[in-house]
Amino acid sequence: MTDEQLIKSSIKGDRVAQKKLYEKYAGKMMGVCMRYVDNQDDASDVLQDGFIKIFEKLGSYKHQGSFEGWIRRIFVNTALDHLRRNKNMKYAVELDGAEYLAPQMENVLSGLAADDLLQILNKIPSGYRTVFNMYAIEGYSHKEIADALDISVNTSKSQYSRAKSFLRKIVEQHDLR
Secondary structure: OOHHHHHHHHHOOOHHHHHHHHHHHHHHHHHHHHHHOOOHHHHHHHHHHHHHHHHHHHHHOOOOOOHHHHHHHHHHHHHHHHHHHOOOOOOOOOOOOOOOOOOOOHHHHHOOOHHHHHHHHOOOOHHHHHHHHHHHHOOOOHHHHHHHHOOOHHHHHHHHHHHHHHHHHHHHHOOOO
């Protein structure tokens, strides 16, 4: 079945279609959840909450852009809601914005297995990790991040910079270059 068929059938309450939709996207979305929370149990909670929202809002999907992108946005927002509820996000405010770090780590990170990258990302403090995920992985702008997290644009830039610095130290400590 295509996504469009699964969506139409799921809206009508077809449990088989809903299960297929879940099975099609659960693995990818669990990866999104794991990038934002510290452990498997919390990620499972976010996954469940996200799919509840998906099925509740499925009728509002406008078939514009990719369905997977629509789902991903719901999961990112669900993970952020989870972090807010548990007050795991802590942000340090820097006066004059972010320090900009020289070398990029894309080459190092692209050579790592997904599980290794996830373990490294989970070592970053929650606030840094959230901004890093939203900016570097999900593609949000610093303005969008600031609005979503109720922080300043400079704080978003600062947290991203600090996350990269933190990642760089981990890479150097483990000689992953």
